[in-house]
Amino acid sequence: MADWSQLPPELVVLIAKRLEAGFDVLRFRSVCSSWRSSVPPRLDPHLLPIYLPYSRRLSSYHHRRIHITRNTFYLIRLSHGNKAQAPACWFVKIRDRTDGVKMQLLDPFSDYNPKPLPENFPKVLDLSNVQVLELGHEYIGQYKALIDHPSAHIYRDYRKKVVLLRSNSDSNDFMILTFFQCLAVRRSGEEEWVMLENVKDISDIISFNGKFYAIDYEGRTTVIDQSLNVSFLQQHAGTSRSRKFLVKSVDDLLAVERLLNPVVHSSGGPMSNCSGFRVFRMNEEEQKWDEMKSLRDRILFLGYRQAISAPASEFCSGKGNLVFYLKGFSACGLMRVFDLETGTASPLENWPAYCDLFWPSPQWVNSAESVISSAQVSSNSTHPITSAGREAGTPSSKCSFTRTH
Known part of the structure; x- marks a missing residue:
């Protein structure tokens, strides 16, 4: 050897x-x-004492330290040992262990722990023999704000999306971008935030090819380079007042517009219902958005704060050009699938190959014995999950979660 x-x-x-x-x-x-x-x-921002950006417009808010956590999206696959049979798949989001807290298993479309967990759900998953593909990350800044009130002090919990941009792969220097009443940028090692108060109504933010991008509900896209120069793409993406997501897909930056139709609730109040999606690809050379008619072999997952792009070939059926999303914006929303080829949306139940992809966990996950004994060694494109965090010896391939009911 x-x-x-x-x-x-x-x-x-x-x-x-x-x-x-x-x-x-x-x-x-x-x-x-x-x-x-x-x-x-690597030095990550959750290791630093970071305080929220200060705005004079919110002088009643007391400063509170931001606690930044990182969530990672994984596709876990169990091979049947038969190449003709598609592998069983499970799409999960795992919060990294921080400050002595174990890893947490989260609903991939929200920030919540899946509840209730099945009685036979293992406290520790041995993933040494299953195939695990890392699909992406999200950083969440969490903090409590003390609001002055005439009758009593009020504490409120806030969670904001944070975007990380490293200067290069060999350096621990990075910049972070968040949205707190306005866009705010901060460099590692610096105490002050740079506030971009003329950029408002942000729908999503992302880092791509060494720059920050922010898109608002009107479709206007703000570009911020590492020298904090601000520019705008010439063309807006999509229509006015619609939710928009930014997502990296292979080497492209995509803007995904969620189209809404106004409907009337049974109580008589106004509501909105998703009527479809439009996808745009950023043309870096011409600094504009070009609408795409097809995602080809890609699949998009739209969560509460984060969009993920993945190759369809890694999943159960291999069919691409699909968008998975929740009907409604709460964690209890119904899972839907939008087919960009036909322009139609349907319940997840209409896609049997994907029904076991999301929560609740599939039976082969609930049975720890089957995970350990029946799985096959991962391929070159996969990475065993470990929560050991140690620096010598063979890494642990067991993933221990915080279990809540």
């Missing part, structure tokens, strides 16, 4: 620079001390 610790140092460094997934970095650093020293651990 080859002694990997004896690889030339310059080759180890070249390999390390190509690692992107966090668990790949962890496993790489766990091989030996020389490999560990070749890849220093």
